[in-house]
Amino acid sequence: MTKRSTIMANNYETLVLLSPELAEENRKGILDLLTSIVEREGGNMVETDDWGLRQLAYPVQKQTRGYYVRLVYDAPGNLVAELERNIRITDGIFKFMTVKLAA
Template sequence: MPLYEHVFIARQDLSNTQAEGLIEHFGTVLSDNGGKVVDSEYWGVKTMAYKINKNRKGHYAYVRSDAPSVAVQEMERLMRLHDDVMRVLTIKVDEHAEGPSAQMQKRDEREERRPRRP
């Protein structure tokens, strides 16, 4: 099955448990349609670059999935209809990276940048 990575932003006035509940809810949508959630991360409340629906902040969540395209389309459709979800981004990847995402790694654990050109 194809591998996907999903990031979605939920409204800032939700509690942390409600935002994590959204991850579980959309994970069950994937599993009901023949897919599975490989990994999920809750990134917390972060400030956005610009306002979305009069909100400056949002709950960010990240999900790695192994699902058929039909399951992903259904999950995205339900996310777009859900009142608490403001934005959705889905990317098809060749393979999932091992370990936590770059958002969850500490600054000193990340790979060093390549040197600048002279």
């Protein structure tokens, strides 16, 4: 009997709130960075949904507007920690939330 190593991939969704002052090329650079992290760590980007600039329900870090982007990806569980670590240290992202999607 041979022992096979299989990595269980789960479906995740990360909602990222970007600063409204970022230029288009800076937003694209941040999204490219996040996509490359997912792929580098063994995940698969399923969808990038750009919701655009929207009014916030309440001020967050003195911002009343924000640029929303939803990322959907398949990934092993340890990838989420690495992605969130990079999100925390990236300038221009001021809020995010990751949830595991039902299978």
